[in-house]
Amino acid sequence: MNEGFILSNAWLIPAIPLISFFLVGMFIRPASKQAAGLVATSAVFLSAACAYMLAWEYYQAFAPEYQSIVPWSIEWLRYQEFLSVSVGVLVDPTSILLMVVVTTVSSLVHLYSIGYMHGEEGYGRYFTYLNLFTFSMLGLVVAPNIMQMFVCWELVGASSFLLIGYYYDKPSAVSASKKAFIVTRFADLGFLLGILILGYFGYHVYGVLSDSSTSVLAEMNQYSSTAIQPFDFKFLNHPAVIAQFADQGSLLGGISMLTLAMVLIFAGAAGKSAMFPLHIWLPDAMEGPTPVSALIHAATMVVAGVYLVARLFPVYAASGSALLIVAYIGAFTCLFAAVIGCTQDDIKRVLAFSTLSQLGYMMLSLGVATMAHPLGYTASLFHLFTHAFFKALLFLGAGSVIHAVHSNEIWDMGGLKRKMPVTHITFLIATIAIAGIPPFAGFFSKDEILAAALGNHHQIIFGIGLLVAGLTPFYMFRIYFVTFWGPHRTEGAEHAHESPPVMLLPLAILAVLAVIAGFVPMASFVHIGEPLGHHGINWAIAIPAILVALTGIGVAWFLYAGNQDRVSKLVQNLGVVYRVIKDKFYIDEVYLFITHNFIFKYISRPIAWFDRNVVDGSMNLTGWATRMSGWILSHMQTGQVQTYAAWYALSTIVVFGLLAVTLQ
Amino acid sequence: MWNEAAGTFVFYLIAFFSIFTALTVVYTRRILRAAIALACVLVCSAGFYVMLDFEFLAGVQVMVYVGGIVVLMLFAIMLTSSAELIVDRPSFQRRFVGVLISIGFFFVTTTAFWATDFPVAESTKDTLFTKVSIEGEKAEPLDDVVELGKKLLDYGPEGYVLPFEIISLLLLSVMIGGIIIARKPPQLENKE
Amino acid sequence: MGILSWIVYIPFITAVFVVFTPAPKWYLIRWISTVGTGIHLILTAVLTWKYWQVASPDFSSMKTATLTKLYLVERFPWFESWGIDYYLGVDGISVSMIILTSIVIFTGVMASWHVKNRTKEFYVLLLVLVTGVFGVFVSFDIFLFFVFYELAVLPMYLLIGIWGTGPKEYSAMKLTIMLMAGSALILIGFLALYNGAGGQTFDLLELSKVDYPKSFQIWVFPLIFVGFGILGALYPFHTWSPDGHASAPTAVSMLHAGVLMKLGGYGALRMGIYVLPEGAKYWALFFMALTTINIIYGAFGAVMQKDLKYFTAYSSVSHCGFVLFGLVTLNLIGMKGAVIQMFSHGIMTALFFSLIGMVYGRTHTRIIDDMGGLAKIMPWFTTCFYVGGLASLGLPGLSGFVAESHVFLAGFFGNPWHDLGIMRFLTILATMSIVVTAVYVLRGLAKVFQGPIKNPEFAKLTDADITERISTGVLVFTMAAVGMLPWYLIDLIESSLMPFVNRLH
């Protein structure tokens, strides 16, 4: 196994952004803004280059069957004798795919930001946070054990918090960043509990295995530099370990320990990938600068949840019910977000809901896959791969439109086709790609997901997938027609001019990627479980998908391309339904109600009151009691001789009485 | 037989009379009447001492106590011009506490007496007025005044010479003290 | 005079120097104390290096030891007749605590750079207090321990009473009385230990050799644990901490929350769990429930606080709950987590209080709602506050996470003597606190620093000057160092914790 240069020190990939984060953050940022931007961007480009080389060397070295190797790791946190967490790099097809995607999109976004953020006063701070984000995302992707993934998971959450709250003097941005962090933090609580359960049982299984058959552990240690630990993925995903896990018995009635752990971990993934109950933070996260939305809330961070489920797929597959939950939540989110997406007016919110919907796709495709028919696994990662490119392109395109028109509302734009040709072309390519029209990337990955769903007899999920395959082109072309076609609605749209080249270059590159990404033979690289029989596009599913997509486009053209009165007619007769969907089914309000009225009013305020009055009160009470008894006793000293005589006589009687009683 | 009966009757007669007068000392609103009642009580107890064959003590009681102290009190009442002053009855709360405590005291003491069986000498268990001992004890009556004199000045282990001296000292100091306190201090006069 | 005596008495010598400088020269006094604490910092580094050199060879042999092995021991008889002797020694835990205290006092002195009225007495009292604290961490004779303990607690009253703000007399009084009540309990416990062991010696290690009868341990352990718990903000007895910290001057609340509350945890570990293992086993579950309330209660309490200092005080009540929670899990990970949490929370609260002091020095208000949009005006403070806030809510890469992950894992792993279900349930409740902590930290910081500038004359305020940058910088650096490279601290602590765990079995 000839160790290529990059392969042996793959730690460079996450390390370069970290070094540049410290460098830029501490020294370059105060010095000069431009330098900070350049250094940060070049660092990420360097890291991207390393990622490509690593991919190249890895696929050279491990041609036929791809081993997941841990070329470098050091012991970071030692809890106990055989329970320690190490920091390292895990290289296998999935992590390489993610590394390539993250570094590419991140470098392009960095390049784009140089133009977009030009003139902003927190320029240096922005690039520092962006580098921190890239480092933590890469750290998450290459994590060999679940603890390092959790560590980087939190760091990703923190950097997204910092980036969303970049315009900190805008109260809406501040509350959005707070909401994002708290919701993801809440989900991370589930993730942490899942890890604790895995850690506990992993430790015990580790003990059982280490003293029973040493072969299993030896075989695991083969490819990694440090000894295997209970938290490592290789250990958790190993069939022998999973078998031990499954019969660990159940906790609190019925639910097996394995399923509970997996569901909790999925909660963490759901929080980060904004699945249904925890999706409220993503639309608000659009408060951040658009490149941030492009990088974090489209291509990289939100797919971390998908990556986590993919990474632990063997364990998920073992606990069947957990996968079902994943599938159905994914499907529901997919439909739910697509429906809301159709009614939003803010261009970035539409894209945010479309991201939600595509993430739902990826989750449902993972959910439908099983170890026997793992097509869903490959399809989901393939869709992740393609989606990253065209969604980033959409966001960056929207960014350049907003940059030109200085407003997010699609109804303020119009007729930009003539004003911004390059943005228009790239936006069109991306819209067609996401719609799933054959030559473009979206078609291939979505088709595989539908095939996987049908293949594993999930008819309902297939139906939902098909329906959403229709809705997606509808809302995408809706915003396309409204922004680029029709009259210049506002004078802002009048004076719109093309963005500077430094912003257009990334758009172009991403457009190319959006086209060719579909042709990458993903099945041969990224797979799990039984090897997939190599098959072309399954036309039986592709035809209906394309037809549905075309009808979606047609309806959008019919309603939005021409004059707008048809739309207003439609809105009237939809009436209250339209209003409910537009307000995102009032879920945000429900959350706000719960946190403000319920948690603050009925829990923390009484506790604060309780603390001040009761517990504090009891302490003051002792002080008051001593003072009060002093006051009462002072009444005895009335100065009158007779009261003294009375007390004296009384006490003698009492004493004699006691004596009489006791001595008897 | 008649003799004992008369003795018991006299005892109860004087006892009730003394208790009644004691109550008037305490209860009456006019101080003068209280003083006179006190004199009666003291005379009754002198009668008791006589019944218990202590004539000398009865004499001392009548002379010193009644003649001296009660007369002194009368003077004091006159001096403080509160002879005709009608003192209003103390508040119910004070009286209630007073009654409570005195009854309490009474019960505690009686239970104490009840619980202890005093080593009463056989000779006088059931007789009264007889100092004469029945067989086995000294026959002739005890000339108590001579005995008293001897005991007062006997400085042996049995004697009471020390208390005797102390009492004399006490009486002397009280006399001087009383005079100093009661006289009109000259300098206080002219200052006012 | 071994190095340990120097460690204990350098602050005292500085105090003596300060006494001899004339009162009006307050700037000279400041410099003397800074130099004094600076030398102390260097000496602590020397001590750590020496300890590492001497102790590391037998880290592995400690695995099976049941008796703490002390290093750099200084011992000579003090009161011969009762068996009290001046016995200084140090093990892993004490070294980490000394590092913490030395850093906190150094930054504390730097933070109280602008104390103008009666500077001399302020610094003298502060340094005497620290001498007491150092004494406690190194003394292994329980009588000497108690002497230093009282020395540490008493100056607190004067410091809060004179230099405090708000209802300072009330809170000084309340704080001192409750701490005295605590030390009364401890004294009873110590005397019980002394007599239980036949009344020959006060030496801790000898006392720990005696295996006291179980019934004896059952009534002595809660005395000692609650006695120290009062200082460590155990649930029902924590009420002194919000008032005490709110009205204490910056350096004092830094020192108090940062170090003195750790004294409680340290004492409970060293005197309670080490000497009375059976008692610890008996009471562990009860105190675990209490400390869980402590954690949740402190977190929820902090959400609604209006005053920044109360906000931090409640958050430190919640974090001290972690320390005691870790102690009562009675397994290696838990206790190690507790000691790390002591260290990390010490640094964190010191940073918070020093920042609040500095911000208060400028805005003259601690009410969260009055302040807004300070980020533009004071970028340095904002970043430090945010780093502190993120550390307190347990962001990995900072020290908070290392400690909390230990404590949660320990709660989940449980110990052989207690029912696992209950421990798991309490641990889950405790883990809930990371969400609530996130809520109140972000709400508080967002209200103070982000958003538009509330009242205009804040715009004229200055950012941190050189002394403030040094003090906050040192604290932030320590937190990040422990967070990113925790294995040094872990090795230091874990080896000396093994005897504790072995004694429990």
Place this chain on the structure above:
Amino acid sequence: MVELLSNNPPGIWHWLILSTILFSIGLYGVLIRKSAVGVLMSAELMLNAAVLNFVVFNHFVKPFTIDGELMGIFIIAVAAAEAVVAMAIFVAIFKHKKSIDITHIETMKG
């Protein structure tokens, strides 16, 4: 009736009851009397009961000694001394306060 009277002469118990009654009445008087002289009289009453007690014990327990009587004499002497001092004080107070109502004398109030 006569037999009843004759065959149970008053034993020691009766005497003691009598003296206790007198003593209690004296105590009651001390506690409730408003005027100072009244208090003194009740005190005399108590002293007298005490003397009675001594005498009774002397008569019943040690018939042929006179210690009880002697003690009685001493008590009477002391009582005399005490009465003198008390009267002097009351006169002085009266001069100063124009009244000897004991409830108003509260200089010692705590």
